[in-house]
Structures are given as C-alpha cells and as structure tokens.
Amino acid sequence: MCRCNPRFPTRGIFVNQQPTRCGYIAIVGRPNVGKSTLLNHLLGQKLAITSRKPQTTRHNMLGIKTEGADQIVFVDTPGLHSGQDKAINRYMNRAATSAARDVDAVVFVVERARWTEGDQLVADKLSGIKCPLIIAVNKVDQLEDKSTLLPQLQALAERHPGAEIVPVSALRGVNLDALEEVILRHLPQGPHLFPEDQITDRSSRFLAAEIVREKIMRQLGAEVPYEVTVEVEEFVREDKILHISAAILVERSGQKRIIIGSKGERIKQIGTQARQDMERLFESKIMLNLWVKVKSGWSDDERALRSLGYRDE
Structure with missing residues (x-):
C-alpha cells in the first residue's frame, strides 16, 4: 500500500x-x-x-x-x-x-x-x-x-x-x-497507471494516523475543536506484529485532558477502536501506543503544517 x-x-x-x-x-x-x-x-x-x-x-x-x-x-x-x-x-x-x-x-x-x-x-x-x-x-x-x-x-x-x-x-x-x-x-483509453492490487497513493503510516483521528472525532463530537492532528512516530513490523506509536497533537492543555479522559478511559477507547480498524486494514496483529502532546498554534503555522504532512501537491 x-x-x-x-x-x-x-x-x-x-x-x-x-x-x-x-x-x-x-x-x-x-x-x-x-x-x-x-x-x-x-x-x-x-x-x-x-x-x-x-x-x-x-x-x-x-x-x-x-x-x-x-x-x-x-x-x-x-x-x-x-x-x-x-x-x-x-x-x-x-x-x-x-x-x-x-x-x-x-x-x-x-x-x-x-x-x-x-x-x-x-x-x-x-x-x-x-x-x-x-x-x-x-x-x-x-x-x-x-x-x-x-x-x-x-x-x-x-x-x-x-x-x-x-x-x-x-x-x-x-x-x-x-x-x-x-x-x-468518461474514462479515456490508455494504459493503467497503478498496479492492479493498489488501492491508494497514501502510505500505511498516513492511513494509520487518519484512523486514530477518525476515532477521536467520533468519540468527542463537539468537545474538541478541529485543532487535533495525529503524527505516527513508529511503524515497525516485528515477526507477525505491527508496532505503531502515534502522538495526538492538540493546541491547549484543556484539550489534552479531554482526550485522555477520566483515568485514561477515553484515550483507551480511542486506541481500542483504532487498533481494531487497523487490524482489518493491514491484516495484521497491531500493538498500538498513543499519547497526547500540546503543540500550541500548529493549525495556523504553515511550517508546522508542512512538517505534519500538510503539503500542497
């Protein structure tokens, strides 16, 4: 992929x-x-x-x-x-x-x-x-x-x-x-541009980050605004297990507390749901590690956006 x-x-x-x-x-x-x-x-x-x-x-x-x-x-x-x-x-x-x-x-x-x-x-x-x-x-x-x-x-x-x-x-x-x-x-005649079994141009790391972000948005509804993104910092296969570590970036400490939830219950639910989707997508056992970091102003900083993968193509 x-x-x-x-x-x-x-x-x-x-x-x-x-x-x-x-x-x-x-x-x-x-x-x-x-x-x-x-x-x-x-x-x-x-x-x-x-x-x-x-x-x-x-x-x-x-x-x-x-x-x-x-x-x-x-x-x-x-x-x-x-x-x-x-x-x-x-x-x-x-x-x-x-x-x-x-x-x-x-x-x-x-x-x-x-x-x-x-x-x-x-x-x-x-x-x-x-x-x-x-x-x-x-x-x-x-x-x-x-x-x-x-x-x-x-x-x-x-x-x-x-x-x-x-x-x-x-x-x-x-x-x-x-x-x-x-x-x-409306398809023009011509050779195929991608292999028959390829389904996207995006990397597995990108898809893993998007799955985590989806679970955050579905879990929290209107509680956390759009200043949330996910950065995969580790994506390593060892034997038959795929180890994925990802940082959830927010802009304020209050948002961090909301995502973690009481006694860490909310981030645990986010992780469980994300892991289940990843196992279906990647057809592999997943070990998923999530944590939350505050990165103030990232959503209004062009350089920070580029570093997080928001690049014009």
Whole structure:
C-alpha cells in the first residue's frame, strides 16, 4: 500500500482483448455532504475516514479501483468552505480546488432537496472547469416524500446545463452502479497507471494516523475543536506484529485532558477502536501506543503544517 506515482504505465493497452481505460475522477463538494462515504462504497472497502463532523477530510487522497480493463483513480477532497481564518483552512481549500484541475471528470456531491451557500461556493469554483461534470445527489434514501426530488433535479439541470445528474445514497449503496456507469463513459483509453492490487497513493503510516483521528472525532463530537492532528512516530513490523506509536497533537492543555479522559478511559477507547480498524486494514496483529502532546498554534503555522504532512501537491 506504499505511496506511488509511477512514471511508466503498469500494463499494456489491452486486457482480455479489451482496450484498457484509465482516468482521474475528482470527488468534490461542501463539508459533510458524504464525499468520503461515497468513495468508500464505490471502492467496496473503507479507505477514507468519515464522521458527522464537517471537515473530517483534510487531504486529497487517491482511491484506485481496477476492474478488468478499467481503472478509475478517484480523488477524494476536503470539503470546500468559506473559512480562511487559519492556515489549515486555507490548505484544505487549496487541496480541494486543485483536485478539480487536470482530471477527466468531476463528481460534484450535493445533498437531497436542498441547495446551500456551501454548494454555491463549490459551484462557483467549478464554473471554469473544462472536463465533464457529474452531479451526485446524495442521501436520497432519507427523503420521506420522493416527489420533492424531481424539482431538485430540475433546478440542478437548470443551474448546470450539460451536467449528468445521478441520485444516489452513498451510505446505503443506492444507485451507485448507475453513477459508476456514467463515470466509466468518461474514462479515456490508455494504459493503467497503478498496479492492479493498489488501492491508494497514501502510505500505511498516513492511513494509520487518519484512523486514530477518525476515532477521536467520533468519540468527542463537539468537545474538541478541529485543532487535533495525529503524527505516527513508529511503524515497525516485528515477526507477525505491527508496532505503531502515534502522538495526538492538540493546541491547549484543556484539550489534552479531554482526550485522555477520566483515568485514561477515553484515550483507551480511542486506541481500542483504532487498533481494531487497523487490524482489518493491514491484516495484521497491531500493538498500538498513543499519547497526547500540546503543540500550541500548529493549525495556523504553515511550517508546522508542512512538517505534519500538510503539503500542497
């Protein structure tokens, strides 16, 4: 699962006498609209972390799906938002905006039966793109009155003439086959860029850090703001056991006490849940060691962000 940016194609241009196709598909949208959940269900396995808190996704990440002659390289992106007050917010917006450039198609994820200022912000950012636009109307399973969906689809068609619109439920897997069929139509012919068994460009260390951060966000809800990140300091395999040590970085001592919890119970729960997910992902026994450190101002310090892996790519 190593990070990879191959200079040369990994296959020929035919598989079972079928010409191979390969393309990059950016998944964009406002925060908390279901982009990472959509990616996970399209891939058929959990890769991107999810929570109900906006801005859970902070980095662009590739999710690679190879089936027969077709390889789709999905680009999962942070939610575009209006906040520019901190360096980490500016970084996330740059990452999301850059992902829509030089791809073969964009999947714009919106929510059922409503259009928000956040959706309009994303639409404005996409106004100059040259590639095909696919609008995935998510969470349609939550509509009590299905008749309200048609006016929403008509309004989207008027706002984005030429876009292909597909109603879906990312969480329930509703109509994802239809969405994938639309995506496949926009893949150009050409050799596959990644090995058949590779599912992401991100390293195992990165995925381990993201799993820990997901468990923090799910455990704490609104108790701890977004000034939390995770840095893996040890990732070593000994015999059949993978030893992972990670520091949870916060900005204030009060946040540290919240994450640790009474008698260390909360960080123990975070560690247990993270370890279980890691064992499924890495197919290995995991020994996980977590601790919390205060690093004041890291989320508004460009140099600190780069050192923690928040780099423009």
